Amino acid sequence: MSAGSPPAREAAERRASALVLERVTRRYAGNADPSVDAVSLSVAPGELVALVGASGSGKTTTLRIAAGYETPDAGRVVLTDESGATRDITHESPQRRGFGMVFQHYALFPHMNVESNVAFGLEARGMRKRERLERAREALAGVGLAEKASRQVQALSGGEQQRVALARALVISPRVLLLDEPLSNLDPTLRQTMRDELRATLRRSGVTALFVTHDQEDAFAIADRIAMLSRGRLLQVGTPEELYHAPATREVAEFVGRASLLPAEQMSDGVWVTVGSVALAAPGRVAGAPADAGNARELVAVLRPESLAFVDDDAQPAWEGRVAGRRFAGGHTVYQVRLESGATVEVMGNGFGAPEGATVRVRLSGQPLAVVPA
Amino acid sequence: MMRSARLRRPPGGWAVAWTAFLLLALLLWSVVYPNAAIIVGSFERGLGDWRDFMASPADRDALYGTVVVSIGSVIGALLVGVPLAFLLTRTEFRGRRVLSGVATLPAALPPLVGVLAFLFLYGESGVVTRVVQHVLGLKQAPWTFTGLSAVIFVHAYTMYVYVFLFVSAGLERYDTTLDEAAAGLGASRALALRRVTLPLLIPSLVGAMVLVFMSALGSFSAPYIFGGGARVLATQILVSKLNGALGRAYVETTVLAVTAVIALLVLRRLQGSRRYSVAGKGRATRSALRSPVTRLLLPPLAIALVVLLVLPHAMVILVSFARDGAWTTQVLPPEYTLDNYRRLAGESSLWRPITNSVSMSMIATAANALVCFAIAYVVVLTRAPGKRAIALLAQLPWAIPATAIALGLAATFDRNEPAQLRVLLVGTFWILPLAYFIRNIPLVTSAVEGSLRQMDPTLEDAARGLGASRWLALRRVVLPAARPGLVAGTMLAGVAAVGEFVASVVLYTHANRPISVEILSQIRNTAFGTAAAYSVLLIVLVLIITVGARWLEGRFIAGEGVPSAGQ
Numbered sequence: 001m002s003a004g005s006p007p008a009r010e011a012a013e014r015r016a017s018a019l020v021l022e023r024v025t026r027r028y029a030g031n032a033d034p035s036v037d038a039v040s041l042s043v044a045p046g047e048l049v050a051l052v053g054a055s056g057s058g059k060t061t062t063l064r065i066a067a068g069y070e071t072p073d074a075g076r077v078v079l080t081d082e083s084g085a086t087r088d089i090t091h092e093s094p095q096r097r098g099f100g101m102v103f104q105h106y107a108l109f110p111h112m113n114v115e116s117n118v119a120f121g122l123e124a125r126g127m128r129k130r131e132r133l134e135r136a137r138e139a140l141a142g143v144g145l146a147e148k149a150s151r152q153v154q155a156l157s158g159g160e161q162q163r164v165a166l167a168r169a170l171v172i173s174p175r176v177l178l179l180d181e182p183l184s185n186l187d188p189t190l191r192q193t194m195r196d197e198l199r200a201t202l203r204r205s206g207v208t209a210l211f212v213t214h215d216q217e218d219a220f221a222i223a224d225r226i227a228m229l230s231r232g233r234l235l236q237v238g239t240p241e242e243l244y245h246a247p248a249t250r251e252v253a254e255f256v257g258r259a260s261l262l263p264a265e266q267m268s269d270g271v272w273v274t275v276g277s278v279a280l281a282a283p284g285r286v287a288g289a290p291a292d293a294g295n296a297r298e299l300v301a302v303l304r305p306e307s308l309a310f311v312d313d314d315a316q317p318a319w320e321g322r323v324a325g326r327r328f329a330g331g332h333t334v335y336q337v338r339l340e341s342g343a344t345v346e347v348m349g350n351g352f353g354a355p356e357g358a359t360v361r362v363r364l365s366g367q368p369l370a371v372v373p374a
Numbered sequence: 375m376m377r378s379a380r381l382r383r384p385p386g387g388w389a390v391a392w393t394a395f396l397l398l399a400l401l402l403w404s405v406v407y408p409n410a411a412i413i414v415g416s417f418e419r420g421l422g423d424w425r426d427f428m429a430s431p432a433d434r435d436a437l438y439g440t441v442v443v444s445i446g447s448v449i450g451a452l453l454v455g456v457p458l459a460f461l462l463t464r465t466e467f468r469g470r471r472v473l474s475g476v477a478t479l480p481a482a483l484p485p486l487v488g489v490l491a492f493l494f495l496y497g498e499s500g501v502v503t504r505v506v507q508h509v510l511g512l513k514q515a516p517w518t519f520t521g522l523s524a525v526i527f528v529h530a531y532t533m534y535v536y537v538f539l540f541v542s543a544g545l546e547r548y549d550t551t552l553d554e555a556a557a558g559l560g561a562s563r564a565l566a567l568r569r570v571t572l573p574l575l576i577p578s579l580v581g582a583m584v585l586v587f588m589s590a591l592g593s594f595s596a597p598y599i600f601g602g603g604a605r606v607l608a609t610q611i612l613v614s615k616l617n618g619a620l621g622r623a624y625v626e627t628t629v630l631a632v633t634a635v636i637a638l639l640v641l642r643r644l645q646g647s648r649r650y651s652v653a654g655k656g657r658a659t660r661s662a663l664r665s666p667v668t669r670l671l672l673p674p675l676a677i678a679l680v681v682l683l684v685l686p687h688a689m690v691i692l693v694s695f696a697r698d699g700a701w702t703t704q705v706l707p708p709e710y711t712l713d714n715y716r717r718l719a720g721e722s723s724l725w726r727p728i729t730n731s732v733s734m735s736m737i738a739t740a741a742n743a744l745v746c747f748a749i750a751y752v753v754v755l756t757r758a759p760g761k762r763a764i765a766l767l768a769q770l771p772w773a774i775p776a777t778a779i780a781l782g783l784a785a786t787f788d789r790n791e792p793a794q795l796r797v798l799l800v801g802t803f804w805i806l807p808l809a810y811f812i813r814n815i816p817l818v819t820s821a822v823e824g825s826l827r828q829m830d831p832t833l834e835d836a837a838r839g840l841g842a843s844r845w846l847a848l849r850r851v852v853l854p855a856a857r858p859g860l861v862a863g864t865m866l867a868g869v870a871a872v873g874e875f876v877a878s879v880v881l882y883t884h885a886n887r888p889i890s891v892e893i894l895s896q897i898r899n900t901a902f903g904t905a906a907a908y909s910v911l912l913i914v915l916v917l918i919i920t921v922g923a924r925w926l927e928g929r930f931i932a933g934e935g936v937p938s939a940g941q
Contacts, residue, residue: 069554094558107555111573120569121559172559 016045016208017081017175019066024075026061035061037232038075043176043210045080048202050223051212052255058232059212060180066210067101067178068094081175097176100169100207104181106161108153114164115140115149121172139171140164143201159190166198170205177202179211183218195221216256228252244304246287250372253302258334260308260345264301264371266290271371273301273364275319276341280364287370298374305334305348309365318361321345323354337362386756389844394758397749401767403795404812408782409631409774415785416624423621427629433622436610437629440591443525443606444637447590448583450530455537455582462538463545467669469676476680481535483686484873484916486890487909488532489595490897491686492519494693494906501689504705520602528596533589537582544578576644584641591634592775594876599897607633608777612880615781624785627778638773690913694906701902714907724904727892728911734803734888735871738810742818743864745811747856750822755834755852772816776809780880783809803886809877814867821863822856829855857930865923869916 019042026036036058043049051059064070066077071091079097080086089097100121108117115136122132140146143163153161162182169177182198183191199222202209213219219226220240227237228251236248240256247253250261264273264282271282271289282301290297311318321339326349328334335347337360347362354360416423427433462474480488495502496519506516519527552574556566572579597606607630614623694714696707718724746768752758753765771779787799787808799805833855837847853860875890882891889912896905 067558069558094554095560095562097558098560099558101555101558103551103555105549105551107549107551109552109555109570109574120556120561123569124556124560124562124565168559 015082015084016206017079018045019043019176019208019210020076020078020080021062021066022076022078024062024065024072024077026058026065026070026072034073034232036065036072039229039232039234040075041227041234041237043208045208046206048199048209048211048222048224050219050226051210051229052216052219052226053214053229054255055214056231057229059214059229062229063178063180063210063212066176067099068092068097079175098172098174100172100174100177102162102165102169102177102179102182104184106165106185108161108164108168110153112153113149114145114151114153114156117153117164118168118171121168125172135171136167139167142170143167158185158187159194162186162194166201170201170207174207177207177209177211179209181213182211183213183215191218198222228255245368246370247302247372248288250300250374253370253372257304258346260303260343261300262303262343262345263374264299266297266299266371271299271301273303275339275343278317278319280317280319282369282371283364283366284368287368289371299371300374302370302372303345303364304367304369305329305346307365307367307369308345308347308362310335310347310349310354311361311363314361316361316363318363321360321362323356323358323360325356335360386758387844390752390756390758393748394752394756394760394764397745397752397764398760398767400745401749401764401770401815404808405767405770405815407795408786409778411786412624412627412631412778412782416621416628418624419621423625426622427625430622432605433610433626436605436607436626437633439522439597439601439604439606440608440630440633442522443529443593443597444587444590446522446526447529447533447593448586450526451534451537451586452579452583454530454534456541456579458534459538459541459545463542467676468673469680473676473680476683477538478535479683479687480532482913482916483532484875484890484909484912485532485593486595486873486875486893487690487912488686489528489599490893490905490909491690492528492531493599493897494689494902495685496524499701499703501705504703508705518602520600522601522604524600524602525593525596525604525606528600529586529590529593533586536585536589537579540578540582540585541575544575548574580641580644584638587637587641588634588772588775591630591637592777592876594777594879608775608876611777611781615784615880620785623781627781631774631778634775635773687913690906690909692906693902694910696903696906698901698903707903711903714903717904718907718911727887727889727908728915730886731872731888731890731912732915734807734886735810735868735874738807738814738871739864739868741807741811742814742867743860746815746818746863747822747853747860749815749819750826750856750859751848751852753819754823754826755831768819769816771812776813776874776876777880779812780809780877783812783877784881800881801883805881806878806886806888809881810867810871810874813874813877814870817870818860818863818867821859821866823859825856825859826852858927861923861927861930865919868919868923872915872919873912 021039021041023038023040024036025034025038027034039058039062041049041051041062051062053059061070065072068089075090076088077090078086079089081098094101109120112120115133118139119127119132119136122135123129127135137146137149140149143166145160145163145167148156148160148164153164156164162185166182183194186194195218202222211222223240225237225239226243228235228243230251236243236252238246243252243256247256253259253261262273262275264271265279266289269281271286272279273282274280286301290299319339319341321337323335324338324344325336326333327336333349335349335354336344337347338344339362345362347360348365458477462470462477483491492500494500496517497503498515498518500519503515503517503519506512507514510516548571552570553566556570557563561569592608593606594608594612597604597609601609607626611623611626611630614620614626693701693707695710695712697709697711697713700709701707718728749764749768753761753768758764783805784800787797787805789796790798799808829852833851834847837851838844842850872888873890874888875894878888878891879894882888889908893905893908893912896902896908
């Protein structure tokens with residue numbers, strides 16, 4: 001790190017790093033199943049990837065393996081650093097990886113003030129006091145906390161502490177930035193703002209980042225790609241759109257956005273969705289549909305509210321049901337409809353006003369839909 | 375509103391105000407008065423005694439010795455206690471559990487017994503000394519266990535436990551993600567330790583340092599037995615008193631007490647300003663040791679440590695079965711017998727110290743339970759006038775070395791003069807229980823205060839609001855809440871009183887001599903077997919008190935299922 005050159009220019013000059021996890025597995029003694037089961041994931045230079053899943057899904061363990069705080073029982077962690085050189089860092093200590101990490105509870109050093117906290121990574125790299133404090137203040141300015149540089153960390157609010165933790169991790173120009181539930185400790189009103197700010201800050205710095213969250217909205221708002229984990233296994237990796245429109249499994253479909261699942265069948269002429277005695281044809285190409293109809297797998301159709309619509313015309317084939325409830329979803333109303341088979345679905349009702357209990361008829365709206373194994 | 379002609383009701387009511395007044399009077403009379411008498415007594419010949427003190431090489435040596443021993447003990451205790459705490463809290467290795475269990479053993483030895491054990495092990499005719507002498511084929515003992523360094527060694531050995539306990543507690547509370555953050559930011563282990571871990575442990579460290587320093591400052595047994603030619607103030611005071619140079623003794627006592635108070639203030643300053651709550655997930659994770667060399671060396675090292683820690687206890691038990699007078703130049707005592715115990719049980723003059731110690735400590739501890747509960751109640755749960763003074767005075771005996779307390783009592787209560795509030799207690803049975811009582815006031819009060827502070831303060835109001843008298847509320851609400859601290863505190867006070875030596879050796883008479891003084895006179899008569907037998911009995915007594923208290927507390931809890939505040 002040459003003294004005197006501004007950090008922004010340096011960051012642009014250096015290429016961002018790429019991180020690859022190859023079939024990483026981690027078992028804990030006493031547990032029958034592995035906590036992380038052959039997870040393979042790659043994070044491209046400058047990309048923001050989110051590791052998403054319920055608690056216990058293994059996402060935090062995976063992150064800690066990437067950071068070096070845990071060693072996998074199988075598999076490799078491979079880093080392509082800023083010079084383009086690739087190496088296996090599976091057994092390298094966290095200290096030597098040159099990553100930045102933002103911990104869930106921030107882990108700010110309570111006995112140091114804000115700027116000393118931020119400067120600590122530079123101190124560890126042997127930078128002289130005056131220069132590292134200057135860099136620290138620049139980093140704090142980058143997150144909008146320049147005026148709090150000399151405060152004690154306990155005097156800061158949760159959101160401010162989070163920004164200090166971020167500044168501390170970014171000021172060392174990390175090869176990869178790892179974040180453990182970065183927004184979980186913020187109250188809901190703050191989260192929205194912080195999501196946007198976090199994405200903007202990460203984009204601006206161009207850093208390669210991997211972060212863990214149980215909140216799909218955080219993941220959708222911040223990440224370029226999302227990797228979904230369940231019980232240690234990787235279910236699917238893709239952009240938010242891919243996960244939403246073409247989920248690979250039922251679990252992914254249920255986790256991402258709101259979905260109604262109805263039995264579906266692959267016939268020779270396409271996918272049909274059946275409720276009671278009425279079968280409706282799915283429009284166009286159906287994501288996830290098996291290649292040949294001969295495959296006797298049980299399928300369900302993933303129906304988003306916008307995949308369904310109300311029918312006025314009695315002649316058209318449709319499913320019968322009753323309005324069971326409704327909610328306002330910012331601009332349009334989504335109706336819960338209880339179909340005669342007993343299944344409940346959500347239907348987007350644009351300009352449709354029906355009271356609860358009213359009898360309605362529902363059909364597929366023509367929007368593309370997906371099927372997943374049952 | 376017209377002001378009533380009667381006196382305004384004091385905050386908390388008349389009963390509380392009277393209790394506070396009585397407590398204040400008691401503390402002033404028993405704690406302040408005797409110490410004030412010392413200071414006054416030191417000026418009885420004007421500045422004469424003070425000048426003699428400054429001019430006397432013996433006294434200057436004693437002051438120097440005291441300071442050196444105290445600082446040296448702190449350093450020694452830190453050198454042993456800190457690495458041990460890290461080792462046992464942060465790492466995992468074979469033998470860790472055993473070492474953990476044994477690590478606090480030295481604290482369970484009554485102080486004089488510990489010194490005795492060291493004598494048996496490392497003294498001129500000690501077992502270890504003889505073994506080393508034989509193995510190395512030396513004509514003489516390889517070392518003489520004497521002087522200030524010997525005293526510091528003994529202190530470090532027994533007092534490292536404070537450091538170990540405090541630092542372990544600090545490490546258990548410590549948020550290990552801070553270490554992970556430091557490592558992730560590129561800090562080497564040394565840098566992380568220096569800049570993150572140790573600074574955050576300073577409150578625990580300083581707390582332990584204070585305890586070690588104060589204990590070493592007032593320590594008597596080790597310098598008395600192993601001091602050799604070197605002096606410390608505590609022993610010098612006794613010398614002056616026995617020589618009848620009371621004025622000089624008062625000066626020495628005042629100097630010792632002032633040193634203690636100054637040290638306390640300095641160390642508190644060190645600790646005071648740092649008040650960070652380490653608010654994190656606080657996972658105390660243990661890491662397996664990585665380096666193969668360490669993994670190989672550690673278990674045998676741990677075993678060696680365990681042996682080292684258990685040896686003194688084992689030694690005392692062994693020697694208690696040795697025939698007096700038969701152990702001369704051999705490595706281990708050659709002849710074993712039950713006679714030591716038989717004589718103790720049989721001869722009433724030999725049994726007397728035991729009954730003395732038990733009765734005196736029971737009296738003192740009962741008084742402690744009553745008075746300290748009252749103090750804690752007044753300080754924590756009332757707004758009585760003068761409660762801050764009461765709280766301060768209750769902690770004062772802790773800052774004053776036991777020799778000073780004893781001498782203060784000897785100087786004040788040596789005659790009956792009601793006008794001066796003086797009663798003749800010197801030479802009677804009662805002066806020792808009084809000394810024990812005073813020494814233990816801070817301990818029991820702190821323990822009860824701790825429990826009361828955990829109690830929800832509105833509970834008492836709720837009881838009163840439901841119609842309970844203050845007395846009923848006290849019995850049925852406050853006392854149960856105070857019980858854990860009360861039991862723990864009186865248990866510790868009982869243990870301290872039964873083995874107490876420092877004040878006893880100044881104030882005892884032949885009739886009320888306690889076990890510790892008897893051990894000393896048996897040592898002087900080289901009746902080591904008998905001395906060891908008394909020591910074993912003392913250890914047994916301590917065990918009975920400790921186990922008894924635990925059992926009692928267990929029965930209380932089983933009987934009521936008392937929930938603590940906040941549940």
